[in-house]
Amino acid sequence: MAQSKRGAYLFASKSDPADGGGWTNQQLLKDCGLVPYLLHKNHGFHSVMVGFRCNESYPYLERYLHGLELDFLPEDTLQARTNYIDSHVDDMDLLLLYGASKSYIPLVDYYKRVRPDGKIYLATDMNTIWADRIEHEESAYKNFFHSCDIIAASCRVTQKYLSAKWSVPVNLIRNGWYNFAGINFNDVRKENIILTVGRIGTFQKKTNILLEAFAKVADALPDWNLRLVGGVSKKFIPYLEKFFAEHQHLSKRVTFVGQITDRAALMAEYKRAKIFCLTSSFEGAPNVAAEALYAGNYIISSAVEAADDMINDGNCGKIFPLNDSDALAEIFLTVCPDEELIRRGGQNAATYARDQFDANKIVARLNYLLYGGEAT
Amino acid sequence: MSEMYFELGKFFFTDDEHSELLLDVRDYSSNKSRMHSHLVEDENVLRPLEDSVSRAVKEIFSGKLVSPGDFQGSHVSMAHVVTCLRIVARLLRKAQIHTVLRIGQPAPLDEPLEEILLQFNPANTIWRTPIDSANFLPEKFFDTVIFYDAGLPSPQVFLSAKDGGKVYFIAATAHVEELLRSHAKLFSPTKGLALFEVEISPQLRRELRRRTPQGQLEEKFSAIAQVVAKAPEVMKKFRSLSNRKKNSYLDEYIAEVVRAEYILAEIFPLLASDTIKFNFNLLKEFLIDLRLGNGNVARVLRQQEILALEFQTT
Numbered sequence: 001m002a003q004s005k006r007g008a009y010l011f012a013s014k015s016d017p018a019d020g021g022g023w024t025n026q027q028l029l030k031d032c033g034l035v036p037y038l039l040h041k042n043h044g045f046h047s048v049m050v051g052f053r054c055n056e057s058y059p060y061l062e063r064y065l066h067g068l069e070l071d072f073l074p075e076d077t078l079q080a081r082t083n084y085i086d087s088h089v090d091d092m093d094l095l096l097l098y099g100a101s102k103s104y105i106p107l108v109d110y111y112k113r114v115r116p117d118g119k120i121y122l123a124t125d126m127n128t129i130w131a132d133r134i135e136h137e138e139s140a141y142k143n144f145f146h147s148c149d150i151i152a153a154s155c156r157v158t159q160k161y162l163s164a165k166w167s168v169p170v171n172l173i174r175n176g177w178y179n180f181a182g183i184n185f186n187d188v189r190k191e192n193i194i195l196t197v198g199r200i201g202t203f204q205k206k207t208n209i210l211l212e213a214f215a216k217v218a219d220a221l222p223d224w225n226l227r228l229v230g231g232v233s234k235k236f237i238p239y240l241e242k243f244f245a246e247h248q249h250l251s252k253r254v255t256f257v258g259q260i261t262d263r264a265a266l267m268a269e270y271k272r273a274k275i276f277c278l279t280s281s282f283e284g285a286p287n288v289a290a291e292a293l294y295a296g297n298y299i300i301s302s303a304v305e306a307a308d309d310m311i312n313d314g315n316c317g318k319i320f321p322l323n324d325s326d327a328l329a330e331i332f333l334t335v336c337p338d339e340e341l342i343r344r345g346g347q348n349a350a351t352y353a354r355d356q357f358d359a360n361k362i363v364a365r366l367n368y369l370l371y372g373g374e375a376t
Numbered sequence: 377m378s379e380m381y382f383e384l385g386k387f388f389f390t391d392d393e394h395s396e397l398l399l400d401v402r403d404y405s406s407n408k409s410r411m412h413s414h415l416v417e418d419e420n421v422l423r424p425l426e427d428s429v430s431r432a433v434k435e436i437f438s439g440k441l442v443s444p445g446d447f448q449g450s451h452v453s454m455a456h457v458v459t460c461l462r463i464v465a466r467l468l469r470k471a472q473i474h475t476v477l478r479i480g481q482p483a484p485l486d487e488p489l490e491e492i493l494l495q496f497n498p499a500n501t502i503w504r505t506p507i508d509s510a511n512f513l514p515e516k517f518f519d520t521v522i523f524y525d526a527g528l529p530s531p532q533v534f535l536s537a538k539d540g541g542k543v544y545f546i547a548a549t550a551h552v553e554e555l556l557r558s559h560a561k562l563f564s565p566t567k568g569l570a571l572f573e574v575e576i577s578p579q580l581r582r583e584l585r586r587r588t589p590q591g592q593l594e595e596k597f598s599a600i601a602q603v604v605a606k607a608p609e610v611m612k613k614f615r616s617l618s619n620r621k622k623n624s625y626l627d628e629y630i631a632e633v634v635r636a637e638y639i640l641a642e643i644f645p646l647l648a649s650d651t652i653k654f655n656f657n658l659l660k661e662f663l664i665d666l667r668l669g670n671g672n673v674a675r676v677l678r679q680q681e682i683l684a685l686e687f688q689t690t
Contacts, residue, residue, distance in 0.1 A: 163654040167645060169637050171657060361670050368664050372634075373627030 005044055007091035010036045012051030013101035015076035022098075023051040023070065028060045029263070030287050031123065031154070031175040031359075032098045037068045038178065038363035039094075043375070046091060050084060052076060064180040064263070078103075082110045089114050094370065097122045097148070100134055105144045112147055119370050122148040123173060127284050127305045128161045136166055150369045154285035155306035173366055174309070176359030177290035181263035188271045188296060190346070192221075192336070195273035195297065197229040197266070197288045198280075200256065201236020206302070206323060208239060209279040213328035214254065215247050221336050224253075229269050231259040270295030274342050275335065280304055281322055293353035296346040300331055312356075316349035520544070528552060531587040537576045545572050555583055596643050601687040603636040604659065607680040611673045614666075626667045633660050649690040655683045 010032065012022040027033055028049075036047035048069045061070060073080045085092060085107075095111050095118060097104050104122075111118060122145075124131070135141055145151060145168045152173035153159035162170040194214065198205045207228065214226045232240075244251050260266040270276065276292035276299050283304040292299055293310070299317030301307040311317030318335065320327040335341060367375045513536040521529075521536055521543040528547045537543050549562070552572060559580050561573045574580070585591040610629045617625055637656055644653050659679045665671030 159657070160651070160654045163657065164650040167641055169641050169653065169657055172661060355670070361668070364668050365661075365664055365670075368668060372631060373624065 005046055006093040007088070008036050008039050008045040008047045008094040008096055009088065009092050010047075010049045010051075010096035010098060011081065011104070011107060012049075013097070013099055013103050015052035015054075015073075022054060023049055023058075024054045025058045025060050028058060028065055028068075029180065031125075033060075033065060033068065034176065034178055034359050035123070035363055035366065036096060037065045038359055039367065040067045042360060042363060043367050045094070048088075050081075078106050078110075081107050085111055085114060093118055095120045099123070099125045100141075100144075102141075105140050108144055108147050119149045120147060121366065121370060122151045124151060124153050124158070124162065124170075125284055126153075127158055127282060129282065130284075131158065131162060131165065142167070150366065152366075155309045157305040157308065158285075171369060174357055174362055175285045175287050175290060176357045176362040177287075177294050177353065178359035181267070183264055183267045185271070185294070185296075185350070190274045190296075190342075191272050192224045193273040194224060194226050194275045194277050194300075194332070194336075195229065195269060195292075196227075196277050196279065197269070197291070198278075198286075199233060200228050200230045201233035201239065204280055204282060206279045206281050207236065208243075209302070209323060209325045209328060210277055211243055211254070212325035213332060215243075215250060216325065216329040217332045217336075218247075218250055218253065220333060224332075224336055226254045227257055227269065227273065228255070229257045229260055229266065232256060267291065267295060270297060273297055274346065275300060277328075278302060278304070278310070279328070285309070290353060290357035290359075293349045293357055296350040298335065298342045298345040299349060300328070300335065302328075312348065312352045316345045316352060528556075531584040531591070534574065534576060534584050535581060535588065539576060539578055539581065541576050543572075543574045543576065545574075547572065555580070593643055593646055596639050597647070597687075597690075600636045600640050600656075601684075603632055604656070604680060604683050604687060606632075607659070608677060611676055615673060623667065626663065630660065630663050630667060633663060647690055649686060652683075652686050652690055655679070655686055659683050 022032065028037075033049065036045070036049055039045040040047035046069075047067070048071055050071045050073060053072045058070060061068065071084070073084060092111070092115060095108070095115075097108070097120065100122065108120060111120070126134075136145070145166060148168070150171060151162075151166075151168055152171045153162055154173065154175050156172065159170050159172045194210075196207070196210055201207045210226070210228075218224075244254075257269065260269065270291055273295070274297065276288070276295075276297035278286065278288065278299075278301040280286070280302055281304075283306055285306040286304075289299070289301075289306060289310045293316070299311050301310050301317060301319055302322050303319050304322075307319045311319060318331050320331055513532050515535045516538050518537050519541050521533060521541065522545075528551055529543065529545050533545075534543050549557075552560070556572070556574055559574050559577065562571070586595055606629070610626075614622060614626060633656075637653075637660060640653055640656055659676065662671050662676045662679050666673065666676055
C-alpha cells in the first residue's frame, strides 16, 4: 500500500449508458472501474467513480470492488460537476477521465484552477477512426491535452497513431484483467470449442461472419463446436431463424449460452475453449481479449486495430480480414486440426497475458507514470 | 567636446571628438533646422557626400519624405536616420559596395539612401526583395549587412554575413550583450546608443546559431539524443548496483527520460519522423517495467538501439 492517501476521482463524461455514459453495473468490472479500484486496493488511494445512476443497484460494487465508492451527480451539467469538485477539492488529488470527450474540457479547466497541483489521467478509449473525429488542432483541445499529465491509448496501433497526430506524449495502458473471483488456472481442460463472447448479433460484433464461417467448415471439422456467450440482440433473431433453417444439422453444435455475469462462470467458458474468435467490424481494445488470453485460448480475430496486440504478433493467434467469412473458414481449417499449434499458441497466450494484461501491473505502471519513484 | 542635443521624445545624444560625421539638428519644434556637419576624416572624399546627406536629412525633417509625427517618441529612429546615412557614407568611402540587396518593407530612408548610392557610384545596383523575415535570410551570403532598423538584429541577420563579413546596427549599448560587444567595434557612442560594427567570426557564428529557431531545435534534439545514448551505460551500472540502490538509480534516469519526452513532444512537429515519439515512449515504458520488476534489461537495450538509429536518421 502507498504511504499517503491520495484521492482519485473518475468522472463520467455523459449520462446516457446507451452512449457509453456511466456508470452501469457492467462497466464497474471493465477498465473504467478497474483502474480506480486497483489504485485504491494496491496503492492506497481513496477512489470514487462520479457519474449517473444507470442501474437500480450495483451488485458488482459490493461483491467485487470493496472500497471503491460511487457518487451520483444530480444532473448532467457542468455546474453539477463543478459543485461536486468544490465540495471534494481537498481530496481530489487525481482526476481520472475516460474518453477524450469535449464535455471534459471545461471540467479540466475548472479543476486546474482549483487544484493546480492536481494530476489528470486521460484514458482515450478510442480507435483511430474515433480519433479522427477529435478536433485536436483546436486550441481548446490542445490546452486540454496539455493539461493532462498522462494520456493513454489501450492498444499499440492507436498509441502509435495518436503519437504521430497529437503533440503530446501518448502512453500505452491496456485494458487488463483482474482475477476478481480467485479463479484457479491450474485445472484447465481444453475441449474442441470455438468460443466468442460479447453482444451477439449487433452491427459491431458481426456474429453472422462467425456463424457463416463455421457452417462452411462444420463437416470438415466434425469434432468441433461453437459456443456464443452474451445476450442476443433482438434484431438478430430473424437471421438466426433463417440460419438454422438452412443448417439444421448445426443446431446441436452451435450453443447460445446467454449472458453470464458471474466471473468464475464466465472464465469457465474461456477455460474450456481451445479457440477464442472475435469477428467485430470495429473495436477499441476489447476486454474479452485479456480474458481469452488469460485462459490460454488461441486467438482468431478480425483485423480490428487491437488485433496485433491480441495475438502478440502471431505468437498466439491469427488475423483475418474484416467481414470475410471465407478467410475465417480457411483459418479454422488450418488451425483446428493442428493440436500442437493450438497448444503452443495457448501457452504463449497465457504467458503473454500475465506479462501484458495483468491489471495489477498495468495500474502499477500508471501509478508510476503519475507519481514517479515516490509512488512505490 | 561639444555637446549637442536634439530633444524629441526625450532623446539625448552627444558627439565625441572621434566621430566621423555628425549631424546636429536643433529647434525641430519650431520647424527650423540648422544643419551642421563635422567631418574628421578625409574631407576631400566626404565633402561631396555632405550635401547629399544634408539635403536628404533636410527633406526628411521638413516633412517632405516623412512627417514629424513619425518620429514622435521614437528616439531610436532619430539616431537610426543619422547613423544609417553615416554608415552609407563610410562604406562608400571604402568603395566596397557594388550591389545592395534591400530586404524588407519599404522605409522612409529608401529614397535618399538610394539616391546617395547612385550618385556616388552609378554602377551600384540596388535589388529589392519582398522577403520580410530574417528567417528566410541565406547564411554566409553577404559581405556587409546593414541592419536597417532600430535595435538588436536577430541571430539570423548576423548569420547571413560571410565569415569575416561585417554587420552594422544601432542599438542601446545596455541592450547589447557581452557576446556581441566583445566582437564589436563601437562608433559614435552617445548616451546609451551606439553604432555597432560586428565582424562575424566562426566562433561567433557558432554561438549565434544556437539562438536561431533551427539552432535551438538542433540543440534540443541533440540533448534528447544524448539521454537516449546514455541508456546502455545506465543499464550497465544498474546491473552492477545492489538491490537497495537499483530503484533510486533507475528513478533518476527515468525522470530524465520523462523530461526529455516532453521536450521531444514539443519539437516533434518540426521533425521528419512520424514514429520517433512513439519509439521514445516505448523506451520509457520498458524502463518503467524494469523498475517495477516486470521487464528486463535486454528489452530496454533493444529498444534503445532502435531509437538511437532513428535519432541518427531523423
